[in-house]
Amino acid sequence: MNKATLKFNNGNGALLCSGCRVILKEMLAVDENSELEEQYCDECINTNLSEQEWIELITEKCAQYNGGKHQRVGQAYMNALFKVNKRLYEIISGTNNDCFYDDDKIINFIRFCNK
Numbered sequence: 001m002n003k004a005t006l007k008f009n010n011g012n013g014a015l016l017c018s019g020c021r022v023i024l025k026e027m028l029a030v031d032e033n034s035e036l037e038e039q040y041c042d043e044c045i046n047t048n049l050s051e052q053e054w055i056e057l058i059t060e061k062c063a064q065y066n067g068g069k070h071q072r073v074g075q076a077y078m079n080a081l082f083k084v085n086k087r088l089y090e091i092i093s094g095t096n097n098d099c100f101y102d103d104d105k106i107i108n109f110i111r112f113c114n115k
């Protein structure tokens with residue numbers, strides 16, 4: 001699980017969207033060591049790939065993967081997403097759905113893009 005994005009101002013905490021960093025809610029009783037899970041605003045949580053983008057993603061992923069000579073599958077998916085939908089890439093990047101460094105997260109990546 002990824003930790004929530006928090007912001008502190010004069011001792012007051014706020015929970016931010018882990019995608020676009022908009023304030024989701026003020027949180028008075030929270031500290032920097034909080035174990036809250038990451039959360040997203042409605043706009044970020046509803047960002048999916050369209051059918052056309054899925055076709056482009058798979059095509060681009062295959063081009064990037066090139067038989068595994070240069071990239072792992074997870075890397076190829078993330079690099080393909082960067083080209084196809086940069087906004088979704090930025091939302092996913094660095095979260096538990098980011099499969100760039102870990103192919104075991106590819107299933108998270110696919111679920112998030114298709115939620």
Ligand SMILES: [Zn+2]
Nearest residue numbers: 017020041044
């Ligand atoms: Zn957001």
